[in-house]
Structures are given as structure tokens and as C-alpha cells.
Amino acid sequence: MGNILLFIQHVDGKVLKGTLSALAAARELKVPWQAEQIVGVALGSGAQVAAKEMLGYGLTSVRYSENGLFEKYRAEPYARAIALAAKELSATSVVALASSSGKDALPRVAVLLEAAQASDVIGVNPDGSLRRPMYAGNIIAEVELLAPTRVVTVRSTAFSPATLEVGGSECSELGLAGDPELHEQPRFGEIVGYEMSKADRPELSDAAVVVSGGRALGSAENFEKVVYPLADSLGAAIGASRAAVDSGYAPNDWQVGQTGKVVAPNLYISVGISGAIQHLAGMKDSKVIVAINKDPDAPIFEVADYGLVADLFTVAPELTEKLRGLRS
Numbered sequence: 001m002g003n004i005l006l007f008i009q010h011v012d013g014k015v016l017k018g019t020l021s022a023l024a025a026a027r028e029l030k031v032p033w034q035a036e037q038i039v040g041v042a043l044g045s046g047a048q049v050a051a052k053e054m055l056g057y058g059l060t061s062v063r064y065s066e067n068g069l070f071e072k073y074r075a076e077p078y079a080r081a082i083a084l085a086a087k088e089l090s091a092t093s094v095v096a097l098a099s100s101s102g103k104d105a106l107p108r109v110a111v112l113l114e115a116a117q118a119s120d121v122i123g124v125n126p127d128g129s130l131r132r133p134m135y136a137g138n139i140i141a142e143v144e145l146l147a148p149t150r151v152v153t154v155r156s157t158a159f160s161p162a163t164l165e166v167g168g169s170e171c172s173e174l175g176l177a178g179d180p181e182l183h184e185q186p187r188f189g190e191i192v193g194y195e196m197s198k199a200d201r202p203e204l205s206d207a208a209v210v211v212s213g214g215r216a217l218g219s220a221e222n223f224e225k226v227v228y229p230l231a232d233s234l235g236a237a238i239g240a241s242r243a244a245v246d247s248g249y250a251p252n253d254w255q256v257g258q259t260g261k262v263v264a265p266n267l268y269i270s271v272g273i274s275g276a277i278q279h280l281a282g283m284k285d286s287k288v289i290v291a292i293n294k295d296p297d298a299p300i301f302e303v304a305d306y307g308l309v310a311d312l313f314t315v316a317p318e319l320t321e322k323l324r325g326l327r328s
């Protein structure tokens, strides 16, 4: 009953690891949703390279477009092109990573295709119903999409990236003539430019180890003095609680939690973070959680595998020194 279309998210042709997680979810959906094939669409600069790469992951047919319309991400043209590709490739479902752009474009795709949508999906049941978190992960809802056309965004941390599979060979340019509105001038806004943040540390969402700091650090200087070296001694990415971000100790894109990034590294070290539910929503699926907090009753200890009840200004530098010693 129709195909599943994967929205291939990439940066200049480099496929995001999360796209492979979305593909893993699409593979799980294939049988219960009686889909024939998994097909794909990639847009923007480098789309052709990304599209070709995905053929190696078992996608039978992929469309790409490097038209100037897609050079800088905007929800409107992206949504229209994804919907167009879905129609062209006989897809009755669309699956994408629940990244910022995935969460932005896919609801519009759902409107264009008159589809039912589930966002931030973390699991697929054998009967094709879906699991997704609600209320900062305190409730896991079971959702069944009853419409004949379905749109899904998936949380990358919930699905292991798909592995290579014998695939198809059909990769061609997406014809845009099918939707005259695509070529209209932007109606709501235009991206004027990007300023990329430069970082030597791993990307927070993909990192194997994350060290996060909280309000207890007390200042940006302390955050830099205590959290940075601890993270660097482990080759870790740095995260922060919202309180730390709001207080200006750490940049916005480091925020972990309900309104920040969702991470699930092998090791998550929280330094001076209380463990409010909104923070836990972004890190509680980490494989090993280490918490440093001077309050033995801090809620973070309820999810921590290892807890250190101590003053962070004493133990974090000590830990850093020990780890540096081990490394050298």
C-alpha cells in the first residue's frame, strides 16, 4: 500500500547520522504499514551526493534537487518539494528526523498531503502503532494514525542508525513543475545569512560523552574553568541546564532538555544540576549517568548510575586531573 518516503537531511551532501536513525524507523514501519519500498528525497546544496549515498542503504528510488529555492532552508519550499516527491514516488507515508527543520517542515507536509502526523516518535509497535513521549517524557503515548496518508518525525536517540543494505539504483532530479506555487516569492520570510558556530568539541547531539553544567557554577568564568577542562579531558561535548543558559554561563545551543537538545550518549556527567524533569527529558536515556551535586536529595540522583555528593568546585577539578593522568 504505497511507499515510505524518507526526507534525507544532510549538510552539504553529508548525510546526518539522524537521517539513518529515521531510516531505521522507516524500516520498522515497512511491514506493519504494508509499504512496498522505502524511497527518499534530498534538497539543497549537495543533495545529489546525499541522495546517491542513500542508495547504499536500501532506498529503491531517490529524488534530489539543488535548485536555488532550497539553498537556504525554509519550511515552505521544503515542505512543498517533499510533498511533491511523495506524490511522484507513490509514497503514502513520510518519515523524517525530528530535527529543527524536520519538526518545522513535516507538519506542513502533513497539511499538503492531508495526512495524519505523529511527532518525536521513539518506538514502533508490531501492529504499526507508535510510541511518543508527552509531558516531558513523563507519559509515553501509544498513537495509531488512522488516515491513509501518514507523516512521522522520529527521535534519533531512540533508533540505532540503519546499516548499509543492498539498494536500488534509481537516483534522479526532482521535477519541480508539478507545483507552480514552489516558485512564488517567499511569503513569510527569507534567510539572509548564517553564522556558523565553530567548535573543536564534538557535536552535542552526536557525542559519545557529554559533560553538562548547571546553575551551581555561578558564572560563565566558573563554567569555563570547571566544565570545559573536565569535558576536554574526556573528549566530550558540553551541555548545560536551562538555568545555566539563561544566566549566560553557556550558549543557547548547549541547552539539554525539553526545550533544548535531547541526547543519549554513552556517558553523561552532570555538574551542579538539580535534575528538574525538564532537564531529565533531554538526557535520561543516556547509557551511564554520573551526577555531582552537594545535595543528597537532588532529583538527579534518582536517574544517576553513579552519584557524587560533594562540592563541585572541589571534586570536578580533582576528577579532571585524575582523568588527564589516566590519558597521559
Ligand SMILES: Cc1cc2nc3c(=O)[nH]c(=O)nc-3n(C[C@H](O)[C@H](O)[C@H](O)COP(=O)(O)OP(=O)(O)OC[C@H]3O[C@@H](n4cnc5c(N)ncnc54)[C@H](O)[C@@H]3O)c2cc1C
Binding pocket: 213, 214, 215, 216, 240, 241, 242, 243, 244, 255, 256, 257, 258, 259, 260, 261, 271, 272, 273, 274, 275, 276, 277, 278, 279, 282, 292, 293, 294, 295, 298, 310, 311, 312, 313
Ligand atoms: C516549560 C519549561 C521548559 C524547560 N526546559 C528546560 C530544558 O530544556 N532544560 C533544562 O535544563 N531546564 C529546563 N527548564 C527549567 C527547569 O525546570 C529547571 O529550572 C532547570 O533545569 C534548573 O537548572 P539547574 O539544575 O542548573 O539549577 P537548579 O535547579 O538551581 O539546581 C542547581 C543544583 O546545583 C546544586 N549545587 C549548588 N551548589 C553546588 C556546589 N557547589 N556543588 C555541587 N552542587 C551544587 C544544588 O544542590 C542544586 O541541585 C524548563 C522549565 C520549564 C517551565
